[in-house]
Amino acid sequence: MRNWIKLIAATTAMVMPATAVLASGASLAAPQPAFKTYPARPQAPAQAPNILIVLTDDVGFGASSTFGGLIPMPNYDALAAQGVRYNNFHTTAMCSPTRAALLTGRNHHRVGFGAISEVSMDAPGYNASIPKTAATIGQVLKANGYDTSWFGKNHNTPPWDLTPYGPFDRWPLGLGFDYFYGFNGPATSQFAPILTENLNTIRPYIGKPDYILDRDTADHAIQWLGGQKSLRPDAPFLMYWSPGTAHGPQQAPKEWIAKFRGKFDMGWDKLRVEIFKRQKAMGVIPKNARLNPREAALPAWDSLTPEQQKVSARMMEVYASQLAFFDDQFGRVIGELKRLGEYDNTLIIYVQGDNGSSEEAGPRGTNNEYASMNNNDPEWDQMIGKEDSLGGPHSAGVYQAGWAYAMNTPFQYSKQVASHLGGTMNGMVVSWPGHVADQRQTRGQFTHVIDIAPTVYEAIGITPPTQMNGVDQMPIDGVSFAYTFREAKAANRHTEQYFELMGNRGFYKDGWLANTVPARPTWDHSPTHVDPLAFKWELYDLNRDYSQSVNLAAKHPEKLAALQADFETAAKANNVFPLTSDFFSRLDARFRPSILGGRNSVTYYPSTARFNYGAFPSLMRTGWSASAQVDVPSAGGDGTLVAQGGWAMGWGLFVINGKPVFLYDPSDHDTAIRLSGSEPLSPGKHSIMGRFVPDAMPGRGGTLELSVDGKEVARQTTPMSSSFLGLAGSVGQLGDESVADDMQLPFAYQGRLLSVTISQEKETGAR
Template sequence: MENRTGLEDSSEESALNVIYIVLDDLGYSALGCYGSEIETPHIDSLARNGLRYNNFTVTPLCSPTRACLLTGRNCHSVGVGIVTEIDWGPEFPNKRGRISDSAATLAEMLKLHGIATYMVGKWHLVPGHETSSSGPFENWPLSKGFQRYYGFLLGMTDQFAPDLVYDNHRACKPYHSRYHLSEDLLNKSIEFLTDHISITPDRPFFLYLAFGAQHEPHQVPKEFIDKYEEVYDKGWDQIREERFQRQKELGVIPPNTELVGHNPGIKGWDELTTKEKELFIKFQQTYAGFLTHTDQQVGRLLEFLQSKNKLDNTIIVLLSDNGGSQEGGWNGSINDTAYLNGIEESVNSMFEKIDEIGGPKVSSNYPKGWAQVCNTPFKFYKQDTFYGGTHVPLIIHCPQNIRDPGSVRSQFYHAIDITPTILDLLNIEAPKEYEGVKQMPLHGVSMKDTFTEPYAPSKRKVQYFEMLGHRAIWQDGWVAVTYHEQGVPFAEDNWELYNTNEDFSQKYNLAKVYPWKVKELQGLWWEEAVKYGVLPLNDNPFRKGYEGLQEGRTLFTFYPNMAHLPTPAAPNLTLSSYSITIPIYRTDKTNEGVLIAHGGHSSGYTIYIKDNYLFYEYYYVDTVYTIQSSTPVPVGYSIIQFDFIRKLILQGTGILSINQQSVGSVFMTKTFPFFVSVEGLDVGRDRLTPVSTNYPVPEFPFSGQIEKVVIEVHEDEFSTLFNRIKEDPISININGTIRFL
């Protein structure tokens, strides 16, 4: 049979379409069909018409799982041993922030066979310094096999005001009052597929749809939050117990499974104050509403496929990239910059904004107590190599091949096994060479036999795990695992042992009963680590890495009309003195607007003119430092300048000047040590969410002329300390304010 591209298909099965749906930070129990009270009817319908896997694992972090999923190889082998915002440099080939050219993605493989390839949503497989609109683009989706792309490049973005990329350029969100990213991603998916089906109906397609949900910020229209009013009043202990019982009834956990106790530090619900309960309930309502809203988008996709007679010949794989996230801390969070800088938000301060949780003005994330509920029946979370971080839902819909839809499969498999399964179903071999580059062999194995043989033995016999020094090894149901404390020598880590064939939830540590088994599995872990490039180990999440075009730069010149610049590609003004110089021209006194803004509703800094006066604002979690010029800004040409003189590491004096004359200053007792903002930098406007509440939105563009913006980072007495902190942050405590999760 010959397809529309003129390439010869090797089998009728190549006419099958493929869709990957990846949810983010979704724990094992979050879906209705895995025991949750959260309503996910459309995803549940996929489970009824397909298979649920209850022994499926991933890496415990976003980027590495995505690399495994798309390549069929282990994450360290392909250079993605951690999130890709930082390229760790040549001395860490396992953490280069991008997929190696020796590991073609599924999109690249399928494109060779004339299959159309589309991606929508979260990419998170490009170094942070390469995410600017000047590229380089070698690690963007279009260079990794996808022919059309719409989504966001980094690990997270605002659901109401996202940093969007269309193919290889930045795009503005559609302007309407009820915009939400998940809906936009579905609209674009349907647009891509409509174009495809209309023009080339006989050509198979691959769609990779990666939602921002359920990663923070948890943001969703209010009616979805209200849907869960009073549902969570009973608290996390009872909800977890109820999910556990439903899981047994549904058969997604073995009947002899026991529920693990609280993770260390988690309080019993009855121990919480009334205010804590009320706040924590709102966080979980928001998470639940967010997931139901996401399910609604999955339903729209299924309805579209059904209406175009494509559902029955489309393989759909739905999974999570890791377990429920601990990144909200003990109290939850409404400020993502605070979390990234190790700043714990108080219950009292968040309670003041309880009505804003889930909305466009805060970046919500639930507390660890609800994260453990999300991971029922397991212990620990995302980032950890216990099952709470690595054991996730997997649903596969493949009507042409599945014999008993609606059933549960219990074979152990891993994210690296999905792409080999797809290749097997399509009767396609992974190329030995791709674009002149020799390819490493696939590490995964096909799961296809489980579609028709419920009790087929798993072809996967061993799987290692590693994340920031946390390690684990699975072999035939035995799991050796260690929780690594930062700064502790790896050789001193305490390994635990579980027989998950009998103890599904990893409740009973057998290390003292079978010390020889622990040693055996430790040795196997090191063998796998050598085999798959896990070494060298490093446990520093804030390690200063290779910064590409930014490496060594202290002087940056930006011009008006520059596209939005993501934070990882923007000048880092933390822990240093610096100056910002902006020559401008005003034709009259009405010229006003933003000159520069880096940040958004959570944090950042901005310089702007309003009502004829010059303003500087620095937004630090719960404090805004403001300078208003003592004199008006002159009409005509003038030079605006802001200087920050660092004192006491996190403190310093900000001085605002017009034409080299000081017009105001402020002493800032607190500044951020690592990240000014999750949201990026704009010149001449504030594009996404506003740093300041003092200017009108959207954008407040400057109506005069900006010649350029010059940012200069100065060497000072703290520069050496800054580098020490980046290399070894665990050894340095800055004014007692930093915590590391």
Template sequence: MDEGARGYERFDGRVGEFTSQSEPSWPARATAPAGAPNIVVMLVDDLGFSDLGPFGGEIETPVIDRLADEGWVFTNYRTAPMCSPARAALLTGLNPHRAGFGYVAHIDPGYPGFACELPADAPTLAESLRAGGYATFMVGKWHLTLESRLHDGADRSSWPLQRGFDRYFGAMDGFTSLHHPHRLVQDNSVVDVPEYPEGFFLTDELTDRAIAMIDELRVNDRRKPFFLYYAHTSVHGPIQAKAADIEKYRGRYERGWNALREERFARQRARGIVPPHAALPADPIADGDRIPHWDALTDEERARFARHMEVYAAAVDEIDQSLGRLLARLDELGERENTIVVLASDNGGTAEGGPGGTRSYFSQFGLHGAVPDGWVSDVPRPIEDIGGPRLFGQYPTGWARVSNTPFRSFKGTTYEGGVHAPLVVSWPAGAASAGIRDQFVFVSDLAPTLLELAGVGRPARWNGAEALEIDGSSIVDVLADRSAPGRERQYFECIGRRALVDGDWKAVSPVPPSAAEGAAGGVWELYHLGSDPTETVDRAWQEPDRLRGLAERWRQEAWRNTVFPLDDDGTLHTVRPDTEAALSEPVRLVPFRPPLERFRSARLTVLRSFEVHVDLLLEPGAAGVIVAHGDQGGGYLLALEDGELLLGYNAYGAMRRARAAAPGPGLHEVVLRVRADVGLRWSFAVDVDGAERVRIDDLPMLLGMAPFTGISVGYDYGGPVDWDLHEAHGTFRFDGGRILAVDYLPGERSPEDPTVLRAIAREVQDLVD
């Protein structure tokens, strides 16, 4: 039955026993139904299907193992191929494109399916639960706001508090460093942390904050149910973990990825996670051309690659620890029994690290287009630094294939490796019929399921309009009955890659079609998932009529879900609205404030020439950072140290420095001149009172998401640009004079900048007129 017409059903004791009520007209906030359960949704970033113990993994996850033993384990759960689309679908019950997220929140081409903003007329799960009497909390990764609206002067209508959460703490961006977060937000404001304490680790901080939110609620209201959305930043790159947890896994991955993949697959078959007839895809179709043979590697490569996986395993272990701490607190409060816990991944494991992994994450992440010959994508550094604060790393493709066992391909694709993810649901008070479920469930089914279990209806109208009809369907019947039917059909799309699951059949188009081929054209493959769940036998040549029908059905679904236009030529990444032009205007920065937000900072510097004009009033012995932009993933800084002027440049982990005698006491104008050269290179020079003092030429330009930490004035915030300087002085706060002014003056754009600013502002004004 259509969700908009069915009313809602209230939980009345246990799964399968509900009483129907008509949907109410919500006041500002109602009283939650008596006995309504708490709800905890823990979403993990880029976690592969087999990484957790219940799904065949060897990583130690005892808390999640217990959760699976007492609850439901879903073996046929699918999600979107990327993180923002999955999160939008989870929180709205809409399909990703109808929720505005055909891609992650780093594009803005002007099309409804790629708006990268949740629709105003689609109440989120948090908004519905809050209206129904719940307290609503969130910690962790948001990634549902356009990056151009993350800065401190932005419209906050798409920030967590404006989309239904009473409290929020975390990283609004797509990821961050776990040791030195680039930017944290509490509720609606940036957290001013001049320097992180020794041993700070974000996963621990998020867990502390989540527990504190629950405690602060219970001090004031012992009965109100809560919804906690805990969105981990792990295990998205840069993959990092605490030293003690990394040490726990030392030596466990020296046998290599092929051996681990076979062992995980054997456990999956033994546990019924995959059917007995499932086959493990072999190298010719399972990205063997991208994965070196373990036995052919050098000793150094095997040690380095094993270290990458030790760090990844430690990070997954830490996620389990965080859940354990949270559940232990609920036990102490006597509330674990009536708390629903949902644990899921947002997409499959990622091959971003490439065949050899990387210790220089930003040298290859977030880049669109080719880089010049000789580009260094893995700056050599000691392998013991992998996982720690000095290095931004990502594990190799071979380990990503292990993560996605038994499926082929990775995050960002529409093969099962990109969309088939782990899902565990636990609810001791309502788990009379728990166990393995092999029904097809999609991420948009989670919101209507949780609302039904909570006894809270989804508002029929929202923000003065009729609420968008949801696409998901409640799976309460599936929880109660292992023979109940699951979802029949679902479309998928990511960067022009297409797929449609329809019953036991799946059509996959791994590359975008050309304009001449049309939306249903191009190369399609056909798999019978009932007999071949791991997509090993392409039946396209055997059943061409069936395949054409599925491709046409995909086209129809795509029209209904605002999937078009397909990104068949990369323009969705290069076209942006001219309303962003203001972010590239000159700016004067204030010393010692929280750093300028990442995207705002990037508009001043990335893929362009620029200048930084600084007015300094120096006293004898003046020292400290004048300006810093970036972190250990890449950046630059200007400082005074030991009577010298220091220019430092971190090229994705390779440090370059130039020094000259510092100017004496008095008033000085210091100008940092950065010239964009051909071949994605930069030249840096520093003038003091009109005379050049230091320069560094032929530097690899910082691209994509680098510099990641925004511009700070008077100290080096967060992850340091120059680790040696950090070890000697910490954040190295400027002292011995005054920084009177710091002006960033953006210059000419690099000829290799593909960005096209579309005149959205003028077109909108024309419509108004």
């Protein structure tokens, strides 16, 4: 090899001297330090700061110690100690809409995210597709010389694009981020996450019993920072870090859960009072703020039995430990910034929650949110006694709504409720040494998630482009809050803002808020439509009533009418109409585009690809079958033919001990059914089919059938049915989790799998 290198060097020296003459007579100059014809990378403005944006998930205003909560977050506290806290910062009340607004600086309906992507509709404000006319901060900063990265959750790619075959223009890389390490969709497990690196599915947890996602994400963020500063030390970076914490499934390392044992035995009612006192003592909320009473639909803590209190307290311990553990990982990344000498030149914007804490698990909570999503809510007796498993790899729990309400102290309501501050008010801390006041100050100016992008642009010293990649850009809706960095008493510049989500709506103007009243709790799974136009309206003067506690609608009807009219005007301008309060009925994937093109029957071939639920025919409100064509070798062989879901719920066709098996598990409530053939499959080709035939009454269960070569070999009724909503699938091997404990990943089929066909059959009517 060395001889070849010497030969190439010698030949190059003979053929190409420092100045060579070409046949045309032109000279070829030796390489120069400055290249004139090669495409040049964009250069950032002089002294442009690094940008770190952190956005946690489903964390209420009163959760963290930084904003008066009882969950210790020392690294967030330290950030606030040298920066400023914002106690009047607003989100949109739900995941995808808040994230779309943050990324673009535009109102969420204007960029297609009037709701989360899984309930998108065929309307401009709800199509879950950020338009090319709304460039993201990733695209803008990349065009201005920044290296860009995204870690954690991406909930802004249309579900129908989330297949191994794209298109990829609305994946993070297509939205302007050079590197992505995280997951696509609303949630994933901390122990066996459905992870993507750039465009590729990865499984870094296999063979690592101590694996945890938040640590892994921090590891990769640290590695990316080191590499970026090694190769591009003079270029600033943008890092967008959006962990799944503390969205369900709520999970954490067991040693961290142990740290919180007994810390919440006082219950949610006393916890709210304690948080409220701490908030006032810290100056997080005004001295005259009121604590709203407990939501009427929620039980008092003292009404629970001791057994119910025990399991409830453990669920809160898990939530607290997950958030505290993420803070520990955040501290590691801050430590790396300091080690690299980049901390002082980094603008950090850390929003604690993309909406208020979630009451979606209801008064009982759940130890399996996947089952709850599919209308298989657990009863108390299905959770009591399982406390020690909560937060672990075989738990997908979400705490009781009473805890969520406490995490939103001092406000009313929760996630999904855009009409009330419990859904939209989130804590934010901003730090930028030398540029932001460092006296533990609190800012009360009205700010909104759409304000983050223009604030970043002002801090860098750039103007949002009027055209990006040849496409004219819509105006930015947000207002930079950089003016608040040093001026605690500066007048509000963001003076008006509409709110709307799932029919809950409001309009803010100069401190007044007109808002509707939710028609039903967020945990109500009923598909019945409630007309948003029938919602009642309230009126609040937030200038004097920080916590939205005194309804002034009867006292100031003229003010209410004026703000209602303002909402109508803003709604028309921002693609808010049509209004709808539906949620669960809109989860049906058949309401959205699909790579399957409307086919009711799809044939798959063996692949290592992971298919998201949009790449399988919808099993919602329908009978269905899965048929596998196999060629069994003479020596036999076990493995997976097709599977969807994991241990929490799922189904699959398998060969186990040489016999065909159809597994059907609509929840983890000891309801798993396993049909098996009595005889091993003989060598040669066979057709193996699993089938679900629903009862006449929708949602009441049905009959499971297993057949081989057209002959039924097993049958059993089930009292439960499931749409297996939101679950990924795989063909020829298990996906990211085992559907049953006796199947070890990847449990690939050892014979020859020819194909698998999944077909929808009989419709069953309303869910």
